[in-house]
Amino acid sequence: MATENAENNSFFLSVQRNFEKAARHTIFDRGILDQIKACNSILRIKFPVKIGEDVEVIEAYRVQHSHHKLPCKGGIRFSMEVDQEEVMALAALMTYKCAIVNVPFGGGKGGIKIDTKKYTVFELEKITRRYTSELCKKNFIGPGIDVPAPDYGTSAREMSWIVDTYSSLFPNDINAQACVTGKPISQGGVRGRTEATGLGVFFGVREACSFKEDMEKIGLTAGISGKRIIVQGLGNVGYHTAKYFQDAGATLVGLIEFDGAIYDENGLDVDAVQAHRKATGSILNYAGAVSMSDPAQGLEKPCDILIPAALESVIDKNNAERIQARIIGEAANGPLTSEADEILQSKGVMVIPDIYLNAGGVTVSYFEWLKSLSHVRYGRLEKRFSENMYKELIDIIESTTEKQVSKLERKMILRGPDEIDLVHSGLEDTMIGAYREIRDIYMAEPGVEDLRTAAFICAINKIGVAYQELGIFP
Missing domain, CATH: 3.40.50.10860 (Leucine Dehydrogenase, chain A, domain 1)
Incomplete structure (x- = not known):
């Protein structure tokens, strides 16, 4: 029990330390900062x-x-x-x-x-x-x-x-x-909620990889295609994260579960691994892959992007030095300890923090909450209108050019947005916009050494302004 409490205290104190590190870069007085920090x-x-x-x-x-x-x-x-x-x-x-x-x-x-x-x-x-x-x-x-x-x-x-x-x-x-x-x-649930966190992780990492100058600093090319990915955890978040990266052209070289890890530099198919796991009860002994009985070994294998999507504190001062990834995307809450953060920063590893990267779930939860309050399904008021408008545009194009649009093209163009299309679009816009806000702070604020600190500054600034506008503080 004492060890368990110490670990949890460490997680709580790590959050507090990250807050204080960022608070030094804000304009708010101590009273407002203490209120933001307090439960x-x-x-x-x-x-x-x-x-x-x-x-x-x-x-x-x-x-x-x-x-x-x-x-x-x-x-x-x-x-x-x-x-x-x-x-x-x-x-x-x-x-x-x-x-x-x-x-x-x-x-x-x-x-x-x-x-x-x-x-x-x-x-x-x-x-x-x-x-x-x-x-x-x-x-x-x-x-x-x-x-x-x-x-x-x-x-x-x-x-x-x-x-x-x-x-x-x-x-x-x-x-x-x-x-x-x-x-x-x-x-009353919303379509797209199941995959929301994993899709948000994909959108966030994809946006981070889109900046050529940032990628050059860590020795990578821009874009997702061809990047070697390792995902820890094949639960809901990990599976969907791996699936979206795979579909985008990345090479899934490693998968890690509680009972071990598998690695194949030529690439794994996440659905085939899931089928193997369902048949055998484990991801181990998957055909063509190297199996490791110690899950921690999987974290240390060569890759470009490592996605911890399972437990807290899986990367600490004992194994941080052996991590070979150039980008770590924190799909789980608190997968890095403070000591690991410092070691990885000294190695020039880009860490995309959890308080931004796994926000896809709460973003789509917000959409669901709005849906429940409005009592209207997304797309119900606009799907047919959009389809009719697209049909009129195609008719104008065909009559003007005297050329016919193919059946496949017509079907694709005429499709109005369903609820899941709107949810995914809203999530994509949210993750792109939020990353750019964080990056702007990281690039512009003197003394901000990592994206985590920039993300905390971004949050504190918004919450501090909200408290000031409430008129609670002088």
Whole structure:
């Protein structure tokens, strides 16, 4: 227990240290900085649940880090690693993350300290519903108060239980569906949410690689095509990240899971690896690839871009020196320790920070929240109008040129945007715009040595201005 707390404290303190490092480059006085840094509300609860013939007391948390904008926003994780310090650190990251991508939420985070493998689906449902009722009693959930989402150990299934419980307790709230995001489509979810974080990672790294002068500094050419990629973690985020890079022409040379890693300099096919994993229960012994029983070895293999998309602190002072990647994209929360950050910076490695790079999930959650509040599916009001307009344009072109557009071209041009098209487009625009803001600070601000510090400066500036405009401070 002491070791676990020390690790979580280290993660929390790492977030605080990064904040202070960036705060020196801002214009705000100490009072405003302390308010931005502080966790505003912390709920720690214990509640009984009947499991089989016994009663278990379940430990759970919900932290609202910042109220500079409402509602608060952040996932709920089910894990035995959950404790107050970890949830506070993750809630703080959510605050900065939302500010960076211009999503008008304060940061929040929740967690239930359980091992999901020990419970049946029915028992998990009882725990989730009871947790939701406790949040309702304490006013820690609601469309305008605090909006949870899936995180480690949870999914759309748990979100459907939460929205159903909330709706039963507040039957007159017509916006009840907006109390959570990451819901199933049938419950008001948005298309594109499943792949959102992985797609956001791809968009972010692609944008970073588009600047020729930045790539030349680290010995790479501009663009994604031909880059060698290693992805750690084949969960939802890791799989979609690998898939989008592969489809964009990158070479997926390595994949890492909890039970080992595989590496093939000629390239892996992520779907084939997934099929092998489903058939055998492991990614190891995939045909043509070198297998490593120690997952950490996979992080140290030659590549251009390394994407840690699994656990916290997987790169630390002990292995940072052996990392061969020129770019590290933090798809997970806190995959690098502070010591590793310093070592990699001294080696000239570009680290694209988590508080920007994995913001695709909360960006699309924002779109889902807006959809639930408006009660209208994206594209419903414009799809047919767009198709009719495109048809008129084709008719004009054909009559003017006296040439016919082929059936395939006509089909492609006439297609109006579906919900998923609009969601992906909005996510792409958000990730591109946010990276350019961070890069502008990095390039212009004297003494800013890395993108992480620039990202924190970007967040602090936006939150500080919001607090000043609220009139709380003189």
